[in-house]
Amino acid sequence: MLAAINVLLLLFLVVCAVVVARTKDLLSATVIFGAYSMVMSIIWQQLHSPDVAITEAAIGAGATSLLFLAAISRTGRHEE
Amino acid sequence: MLNLGHAPVLIVVVLLLAAFIIPLLGKRQGVVNAVFLGAGAAAFIMSLSMTMRVLAEGTLHYPVGGWAAPYGIVVLVDVFAAYSSLVLAMVALIISWFAVYGPREVRHNGVYFTLILLLTAAMQGMVMAGDLFNLFVFIEISSLAAIAIIAIKGTKESVEASFRYLVLSALGSGGVLFSIALIFMITGHLNMEYIRTTLIVTAEQYPLNLLTSIGLMVVGFGVKAALFPMHVWLPDAHSNAPTASSALLSGLVVKVYIIALMRIAYLALGLEIFALLPIRHLFLALSTGALMVGSVFAMVQDNAKRLLAFSTVTQVGYIFLGFGLFSPRAIEGGVLHILNHAVMKSLLFLAAGVIIHQTGIKKLSQFNGLGRKMPLTFAAFTVGAMSMVGIPGTAGFISKLYIALGALDADMLVFAVLILVSSLLNAAYYFPIIISAFFGKDSEKEAVEPRLAMLAPILVLALMVFFFGLFPSLMVPLVQQTALLFVR
Amino acid sequence: MQTTSVAVILPVMVPLLLAAVIYAVERRSWRLRNSLSVMAALASFLLVVQHYRTIMADTTIVANFPQLLPPLGVSFRLDYLGFFVATVVSFVWLLVTIYSTAYMVKEHAKNRYYPFSVLTLAGAMGVILSGDLITFFLFFEVMSLSAYVLIIHEETAVAMRAGYRYLILTIIGGLSLLFSVIAVFQQAGRVSFTPGGLPLEITALTFLAFLGFLVGFGIKAGMVPLHIWLPEAHPVAPSPASALLSGLMLKTGAFGLIRVTYQIFGLEMMQIVMWRDQLQLLAAITIFLGSAVAITQDDIKRRLAYSSVGQMGYILLGVGLLTERALIGAIFHIFAHAFMKSSLFLAAGAIIYSTGKRRVSEWVGLGRKMPITMSVFTVAALSMVGVPPLVGFVSKWELALGALDAGSVAYVLLLLLSSLMNFIYYFPLIQNAFFGEGVAHAAQAKTRRDNLPLAMLAPMVALAAVILLIDLLPYNFALELAERATYSLFTTAR
Amino acid sequence: MTLMVLLGIGVLLVLMVAEMPLYGDVTAPAHQGVMQKYLRDSARDTGAINTIAAIIIDYRAYDTLGEATVLFVAVIAVTAAFYGGYEHE
Amino acid sequence: MNDMILEMLSRILIPATQLFGAYILFHGHLSPGGGFSGGTIIGASFILYSLVYRFTAQKHRLKHETSLWLEVGGVLVYVMAGLVGIVFGRHFLTNQGVFPTGEPGRLWSSGMILLVTLGIGAKVAGTVLKLFQELLEGGAEPDGHH
Amino acid sequence: MVIIERLYMNIYYLVAVILFIIGFHTMLTHNNLLKKIMGMNIMDTSLFLFFVAIGYIHGGQAPILREGVMQYVNPVPSALILTGIVISVSFTAFALALVVLLHKQYGTLDADKIIALRSKRHA
Structure with a gap:
């Protein structure tokens, strides 16, 4: 059961990554990237690495997304 | 109080401390300069004493935090590391002087100096690292700082070039990190010496992992060191940077990655594995490409700094050639070329920077007659160029001689010939510049020699080219012992 | 016998340092500059000659610096051959420098000429006094590169083009020499001039090494087909520089070939393989082509340049024949040709200096106007043709005997043919100059005779005197030295 | 072209995955090296019960100094990029 | 209108976040977390603060000097802690036997x-905020740096 | 069959490798500069996932020492990853700064367009 959830999470991860690469809307891509990081952090929690999970949640999902948002606000939301 | 036994970390720490303090000093330019140069000089002195010590006592192991290997991080200073550290400290100090007193190309000197200090600190840490992940951390610091000292110029070209450099550099870092992960996976260690002893046991069990790991390592470092097909970022990046950055990047930064790669090769992988896999032959093939392609592209350049950048691609090829031939003398040649190229390429970049600053001319085709107006600068440039070509008596000759001798020792006649052909190509693009500068028609441009403080580092480097060309025996004990690390 | 003495590096180091000093003082005082330049050559000459007694006592002076340029090491040596050539070179250099102090007055950029001339001297002396291949190569490059500055001195488009060709060929030559040096070191484990280091069976590497030497020295010595820079470069250089290049610098190529043939490869190896024949063939072609093309040239300096090509062929032939007589001839011809060709170039320079006429066809009646210059020219030219008892005759005689020793009568005929061709391109010129009637010169007939400064006349006359008198002396020490050099080469080479 | 290369790399990496030590296996080589000592001694050696904290700020503190430096470099680099140059077009 | 709701929310949210960050920071050696995550969380709270009050009060923007001192102070604490080891005759960055x-x-x-964690926390908080602000508005004015 | 079984057992590694390729591909071939940076982040996180998976041990607990726990997971990869995450965010921040600058200078984030603009400027 738990294994199935983990596999699902992994699958979600791959889907997220592909979507991030494909989306034309940079803002959505950033949000999805945040979700990706969040899922990643959950997976790490599942792997009993809470330190990494917290750090990823704070830095990967939080700070990185914020930085992306800041940059997008300066450069425009859509890919040409 | 300060025991110089701590030099392996103190060199890094002093440079870092200076880097941290400089932003606090604000606009007090005099103090900033003093701290900047003082840290460089201190690093040089410590490096020198450390080298003496390594020569006298053999390899130094410095356990940071007092935790011995494999539990803590060990800074491992063998002859190769000491030699590299000395070269870095020496050349970086001279370039630092130029960054202070040379033409001003950036607005915030404080920020610039901080980055240079961080870069040199990271490079020092890299060449002395005895721990793979520690090495990786320093790689990242140096990559980031190296990109930043290009972007600091702020022109369109430099920002674009530095972004491209960043993307490729990040790719390289990814490769290196992946490879470290794989190595950790099959050994459970990060300390290089422990990795070697463990690998002997586990390598047979996971051949594909090891192969991939080494491949990723070579590609990762190859990108950063601009090994031939991965050199595409280099010409733009090095030619669009401020002068001191160009010298630093071309003279030292690309080479540090080669040093790190070779240290991994003999410390972490072990010579058995290095000899087993066709890495050597890969090096030989790629450096052949570098020698040819770099020269050919350099020939068609009209921008002085671009020409020098392409020439760096060639010279990196020489160093890889030396390691790829793998006979003791060829390795000695490759190791010597790290020093010699650092000296002569810095010299050329600094001289070119001064020329561009004094005249505003960037195109080689307009250098005609400038040699008569700026005789000292152009004499120094000539010395560097002659060394590049490999005229005897200059530093470049020695390393070429060694590599060529090594090629014959390794029974690879063709590479000895290749070196000569490449020298000829070098001559074909360096000599016309000099000839037109000294004997060409006068251009209307007004040009005067720069002030002495700006000229001093160039002249010092020119003297060093002769010095290391005539008295290489100073470096030979270090270099010979380094070769012994590879060929036991 | 061998003695170690650091004094042997002085003839090289003194001009090397003086070159820097001259560069430093030239802006202050041209007098000091000129006298220092002369001093440099004089010092070199004296520093070499002082060893006369030691050398004649069959002693070789050596100085080794193994710390320099490891793993090969730098070493110097003064033996018979080195002493002989060094004396000749420094002496002629001295005379030419004296000449140039007057000649160069009309030229620009004198401040560049003198330091580089002295630097070239240092290079040439280094080449001659070197005790191993790497030292040889080191100074060979110093000499070749500083000579570039002498060649392009005029900075005209023609000069730049000639200089560029010279430079590229020099670099190619240098690189092939370097390759050979490396190959020899790899095979023999050392590069000092002592035969027998190389293994006797011939590997591809040894052959390539020989080829490299042939190319490297051939380019310098103007061996056909590598001579192409020579007829371009010599005419464009200022006349004293041409004299230096043609009279002295070319000889270093031949000198190197002697060293390599006898002291690196050794007689045995040269005889086993067919390299000797290749060398002879190339030399023969050089003699023939050089002399033949010289006939067709109208520009005097071009004619002299081609003549140099032919004369270098003699020396190469003497080396390639591998008999003692022939080698005596070759070594003696280094001396003879140095004097002859220098005096020819100096005389031609003097004529160009005072009349501006470069074309041979315009020299009608010049002999009456400039009798001393023209006499010098005549003496040297006759010597080139091989009229006894001038020096040119002696070397040809020895060469011919050597060819007979080697059983090659064809080369004797070639020598005769070449003498004939020499005659063809010198004699009409002289005849025209002394006895030709030219309307154009009636107007200038009133000018004072020769009208040259003493500094130009004296060196020419001195050179001519040597050419005339050396074989008439009761004791021809030049020939004696050449013989001794040959014997010592042959005894060690066996 | 790029796709083909990536595909090739991908196949190689997948093969490599198949060869790797099994996931979660306590006998895998990665767990034989330095791990045991850290878990055993970290509390005694450093006083921290979070072994990871003990590793990053004590056993491998030099790395973490580098890590802090990387952040510092990032700030300085961003400053340099924004305010360093003379030329702002 | 919006501002009021935002302000209300932020008044609760920001201290809570900061408290959480401080907890993570101080308990780095006892529980998951540490200097980097704690510092980032505190930094994020500052970012929130600056975003909320951005339009109303430019002066709330973190001063250059302050962020600089946070930046440099953090790493200096680290290096100094390391040098203490050398002064005590041990190795660089020695903990056991030098610090209690x-x-x-x-x-x-x-x-x-603990000491170093706090230093890093301060540094990272400053860094995150600084990076965000620079990315948002850095380089806009020709010489807005000083 | 054995391979597939092993791949399934090593599924964390497999996913890490797949993410690595996705990130690599995005970074190398995508034209948009911001996307390149996102690709870089995906690549980096994939490596972190890889590292963490290496450190996992079946039945292991988080490496915070307490009574009654027999098996902890390997703390070393976690410690390395903490460093890695910070390095990754530093790179991202600097890359974003460069992107902002590039957008200011060229007015676009398309790599091809930037190259075209640059070569036009040169010509």
């Missing part, structure tokens, strides 16, 4: 680790 390591499991334990 205390009793495992207590808050005031583990010597250098």
